[in-house]
Every structure is written in structure tokens, then in C-alpha cells.
Amino acid sequence: MKIGIIGLPASGKTVVFNCLTGVAANLSGGGSIPGKGQDANIRLVPVPDKRLDILSEMYQPQKTTHAQVQYVDVAGALKAKEGESKGLDELLRHLRPVDALLHVVRCFEWAGTPPNPQEDFDSLEEEIIFADFIIVEKRLERMRQEAKKGRKYDPQEFELLKKAKELLESGIPLRQDPEISTSPKLRGYSFLSSKPMIVCLNQGDDGKNFDFNPPKDVPVVNIKGAVEMEILELSEEEQEAFREEMGIDEPAMHMLIRESYNLLGLISFFTVGKDEVRAWTIKKGTTALKAAGVIHSDIERGFIRAEVVAYDDLIELGSYTACKTAGKVRLEGRDYVVSDGDIMHFRFNV
Template identity: 45%
Template sequence: MKLGIIGLARSGKTTIFNALTQRTGESTTPGGHAAPVLGAVSVADSRLDWLSQHYKPKKTTHAQVTYLDLQGLPGVLESHQEYMSLLLTHMRQVEAFLLVVRNFSDPSLGEPDVKHDFRELEDEFIIADLGTAEKRLEKISAEQKKGKKVFGSEKDLLESCLEILNAEKPLRVKPDLAAAPETRGFTFLSAKPILVVVNNTDDDDRLPEAAFEYAEAMVVRGKLEMEMAQLSEAEATAFRQDFGLADSALDRVVARSYALLQLATFFTVGDDEVRAWTIPRDLPAQEAAGVVHTDMQKGFIRAEVVAYEDLHRAGDFASARKLGLVRLEGKTYPVRDGDIINFRFNV
């Protein structure tokens, strides 16, 4: 899963990125302005821990989340064309945005205004998408004038997109429009799921009320979390208790992102490797097999499935089987969160 961290200057993007990826520092391009920075983290999962203890494999592989610190939006927009096009390329590739808004007072920017800052970012998405949709529609009319045929319902879909964007709404309000085969390729920014990350001061853990339209929001205390991310495990646990934080920012952001993107985790187990895989919820078993290996998808026969809870309760695979908890499922079986799957396939 790839998430882009975006926000206005000095909103705390780098601070939060560092907290999530347990890094320090800032990077810049040779040109001097900030560059998109990439960091990957393993997703903690107590189920994977148990499976790993149980199977004692040579290798245990966690699901991975990649974060991109997409610096500088807007402001650099007009001044650095080259950088902006690089930024847009990165932005189009992420599955969702973490939208950081400043909720602490800054010596140069003054008191925070989360609603205003959020809206400014949303407008950037909408304006970028308006440009894309208008340009494509102009091209379509030019082609039609020359007598060319228009594919499927592309024009209708784009006109519906324009209507939403012109009403100053993000395409997120109607995800089907931008997910259609005719429009998917445009990778509209305002259609991507967003999670607003409100960056609070150390002593405040409340979410501002009703400030964000068409978006889910959560609080992270960026500075505090970054400091905690640099402590040892034991120190961090003690620190967290003092501040009433049960889980790290990383755990909370990952959990919310999985929910937002409707993702699920399934596991494969064996002597060589125990591994967690991230898929869209309810993905058909044959497609889930393809996530592991294309041969497994092509030669798919059956999926042998046991729910984590069932295996855990039974104690081991043989007992789970005796209890009738191991099922044989076909190609279309919708994979559930926590399934442990052994794919049977022919090559």
C-alpha cells in the first residue's frame, strides 16, 4: 500500500513522515527545494506474530506500507514547473492521501485554521482535475468534428465529473465516475481516498468538530509522536501511557488507512515463510492467489482456507482440520480478513 503525505508548508508533513517511518532529518534535491521522500514500514500484526511462533519459519514477512513525503503544495506550483510535474507524477501513483493540516500555532504563520487549510488543499485537487477533464473533453470534441468515433461513455463520464468539480466538490463524492475503465487512466486526484491527519500540539488530543467535508479525519500529535518514535520500545511504552496514547501513530494511521481503503490481510504459512498479504476486501480467491504468484492464479484449483481465529482456537492445523474448520473454497470465494490460505494449483 502506498500512501502520499501531503499538506501546506510547515503543516508537519516531514515530522509525521518521520514519526511513521521512524526516521530523522529532511531531504532536498540538488536544486535546493525539497524532494519527495519515500519510506517503507512493516505493518505490525499480532496474528502474524502468533503464526510465526507456531510455524517457526525461516522467514517472516510483514505487509508493507510505503509513505511518500510529498513536500510543498501549493506555493511551489507556479515557480517550479519541473518539480511540480514530478510531484504530480508521484501523487497520481499513490493509493490514498494523508492530508496533514496544522493545528498548532507557528511562529511565522500564526494561529492555525484547519478548515481553511483543508479547503485550500482540496481546491488544489479539484483545480488539477478540472484541468485534466477539460483538456480531454476539448480533445474529444475536436476528434468528433473530424468524424472520429468516441469510445464507450467516456464523454458522458467526463461531463459528469466536470459537473461535480464545477460545483467545487471532489470526485470522491462519486467514486464510480473516476473508477470506470474509460476514466481510470486519468488518475484524478480528488477521486483518491483521503484521510485528514490533524496535527495537534502535544497537550491536545481532540479532533476539531465538523471541519472537513467529504473526508475522514484523525488526530496525530506529530512532534510528540516523532519524539516517541526515536525512543526505545520500553521508554516509548512508558511515555505513551503518560500521554494516554494506547497505540503509536503508525499503528493508528495504518489501521485507519486499511479501513478507509477497505483492505484486508490474508496469510500464507509454511516452514520457509510465514507472510501477510494486503488485498482489497472480498477479493476472489483466484485473484488473491495472483498476489502471491501469477502461476498460482493461472493454475488455480482450490483454496484451502482456515480463519485465523479458528486456527488459533484449535491450536494447530491438524486439529482445525479434525474439527472441520478447514474449508475448500473455489475461484470466486471472497477472501476475508484473517484467512490463512493454502492455494492448490497446477503449473
């Protein structure tokens, strides 16, 4: 799972990336020097999950493994200024494969420029829509030419692209149209505006709020990037003391990571034991059989049954044995739809 961080220059993308990944990343061309170098920072981030910590305490395993999400921070602006189209291609190359976008919006004064989150958001949203529009138009044109030459093209794909063009022309991002954004026929285009998006309002130290209307279906998370970064530079103990003092329960980034996990329609199931306590990532709606396959193809192939306990039951009753006695350990078949937080033991035979 990959999440691309986008935003206008100096919105705080790299700061947010650093906070998310908890380590300072040095990026040539990052910061306030847009267009100079187009490298991308890519890093795997463990998804914070209190349940996993509690399970770990219970089982004292040798190893605890979190679910992971990959974040990509791209340098440079999306805006294609005159003569910068090469940079734009490079940027899009990094962004096309991501599963979702994290759009960072500046809400602090920077270099004497007051914040204007709505305008900033809208202008980048327009860029995204325009980038998709160019692709659709080029493709439609080529299909028309092929048709003229009597060559075959996929009429369904043509109709879908025409609809996409109409939406984009009206300034509507493709993510708002389920038919378009989920169509297998259009998947290969990796349209930016069809990717799910989360907005991250990056506030200054004062935490001042601004009027901001996100488009529908786009969740908004408030963070203070610079403050978070300062906290991260402290030692573990200092961090804890500081958060306690400020009444902050956990780093804001934890919430952001979890929000982006939810946004992708992802849930976790757990496997527990003395060797390892682990969170596994699946899409909502995944069956026990397919969940087994996430662990190993052999377990899927030889699947017999799954022993399932709900996380809440395990915590309430205190142990697996207690759950068994209370009849809370269920035996489920291959078509069982796994719930978030299920603790699973697979019985299989190969």
C-alpha cells in the same frame, strides 16, 4: 499500493512521514521551505498486524513478513504561485500515480500563526479540485476541436468528462461520485480528487481539539506528530516504558497505517509454516484463485483447492491439528471469496 502525503507547507507532512516510516528522512526543500527542490521521499512501510505477531509466536518461523504499503512525501506546496508552475508539475508527477491521499492538517501553532484546520483543509481541497478542472477543461476543448475536424472521439468519455466538469465547477471532489471515480474510461487521467482520502489532524503537544467537518466519506485520524517523533527517537525500551506510562497501547502511526490500508479496501490473508509466516495483501472480494496468484502465478495456474481456517478459530482452538479435528479446516474451491484473516494452504499441481 502507494499513499501520497499532502498538506499545506508546515502542516507536518515530513514529520508524519518520518513517524510512519520510523526513520528520519532528510528531504531537501522539506520543512518550512516550500518550493525549494521537489524531491519526494518514498518508503515502504510494513503494516502492523497483531495477528501476524501471534501467528509468529505460534509457528516460530525463520521469517515473518508483513504486508507493505508505500508512502510518498512530496516537498513543496500544491499551490501554484506565480512562476512556480514547474514545481507544481513535478509535484503532480509524484502524486498522480498514488492510490490514495493522506491529507495532513496543521492543528498546532506554527511560527506565530494559530491553527485553522478547516480553512487549511478547504484551501488544499480547492487546489486539488482546480488541478483536476484544468485537465478536464483542456481535454474537453481538444475533443471539441477534433470533432470539428471530423475526427473521432469516444462519446462516452466525453459525457463522463462533462459530468466531471460540472462536479468540479460546483466544488465537488470526484471521489464523491462513484460513476466518475471508478470509470475505467477516466482511469488514465489519475484525477487527484477522485482518489480516496484520509485526513490526519496533526495536533500539538496539548492535543487540543478543533472544530473540523470533514467531507463525507473521508475518515479522520488524530495524531500528535511532534510527540510521536520524540518517542521514536528513544531506545526501544524507553519507548515501551514511555507508552506504558502514558497509557498508549501502540504508536498512533500503527492506527494510521491500518486506517489507510482499510481505506484502500485492502485485507490480508496469511500463510503459515516453519519457514515463513506471512501476510499477503488482496482487495476485498478477491477469490481463492486470484489470491493464489498473488503468491505465485504457478499456484494460480495449477490451483486445485484451498484449505482455509479462520484466524479466530485457530487462536481459539490453539493449533492447526485441533482445527482439523474440530472440522474447522474448510476445503474451498477457486470461487471462494477470501475473508480478512483467513489462513490459507493452497493445493496445486503444475
